Amino acid sequence: MKFSALFSAAAALLMFAGCAGTAVQSAPTLDEVFQTRRSVRAYEAGKVVTEAEVREIITAAQNAPSWANQQPSKYYVALSPEKTAAVLEMIGGNKEKVANASALIVSTYEKGKSGFNRGQQVNEVGEAWGAYDNGLSNAYFILKARAMGFDTLIMGMRYSDQLRPLFGIPDNEEVMAVIALGYRAADPAMPVHRPVDDIVKFF
Numbered sequence: 222m223k224f225s226a227l228f229s230a231a232a233a234l235l236m237f238a239g240c241a242g243t244a245v246q247s248a249p250t251l252d253e254v255f256q257t258r259r260s261v262r263a264y265e266a267g268k269v270v271t272e273a274e275v276r277e278i279i280t281a282a283q284n285a286p287s288w289a290n291q292q293p294s295k296y297y298v299a300l301s302p303e304k305t306a307a308v309l310e311m312i313g314g315n316k317e318k319v320a321n322a323s324a325l326i327v328s329t330y331e332k333g334k335s336g337f338n339r340g341q342q343v344n345e346v347g348e349a350w351g352a353y354d355n356g357l358s359n360a361y362f363i364l365k366a367r368a369m370g371f372d373t374l375i376m377g378m379r380y381s382d383q384l385r386p387l388f389g390i391p392d393n394e395e396v397m398a399v400i401a402l403g404y405r406a407a408d409p410a411m412p413v414h415r416p417v418d419d420i421v422k423f424f
């Protein structure tokens with residue numbers, strides 16, 4: 222009797238622990254995200270990223286810093302098969318790499334905001350501050366996507382003159398990268414990184 226009561230209690234504890242183990246999946250650390258985030262050039266067909274998930278990624282990207290909090294970055298998200306098929310024709314040789322990505326997202330920034338004060342260019346960098354802010358936003362985007370288990374490819378090889386009419390992107394926005402979003406079909410190789418001493422000088 223005593224033994225069976227103990228056994229039941231132990232079994233209940235084990236069941237609880239088992240349930241807790243499956244229910245609580247720990248989030249990856251920032252270093253794990255950095256290590257596993259790679260440019261993915263082959264995606265699993267039929268695995269879908271939802272609009273809600275893309276919203277979550279872009280909401281996270283809104284935490285990126287920007288010049289005077291100008292937040293010049295904008296995202297145009299192709300999710301439907303028709304729209305993604307159209308974008309695939311506008312990214313040149315990248316088409317084969319991202320043919321099975323779930324979403325193709327055009328990243329732009331509004332010109333005349335970052336690096337400007339009352340319409341006047343603040344320093345020699347000029348509009349490049351908008352591109353700087355856009356890159357920061359994109360960095361947050363791809364890292365958040367990886368933290369959620371997705372994969373990405375930033376593509377600078379794309380035809381902006383064709384993408385503009387497809388999404389109705391106005392002239393006051395600079396079209397930057399197209400970002401593929403989906404699930405990796407295979408683990409990509411780690412690229413060679415320059416030694417830190419090549420890129421840093423301490424004084």
Ligand SMILES: Cc1cc2nc3c(=O)[nH]c(=O)nc-3n(C[C@H](O)[C@H](O)[C@H](O)COP(=O)(O)O)c2cc1C
Nearest residue numbers: 258259260261262315318374375376377378398412
């Ligand atoms: C601005 C920018 C443009 C890029 N354009 C392309 C592209 O058009 N096609 C492509 O296959 N990779 C492109 N890449 C991916 C880079 O080749 C990749 O980030 C680099 O080789 C380092 O690999 P990793 O991202 O796996 O660390 C681009 C990356 C950046 C940041």
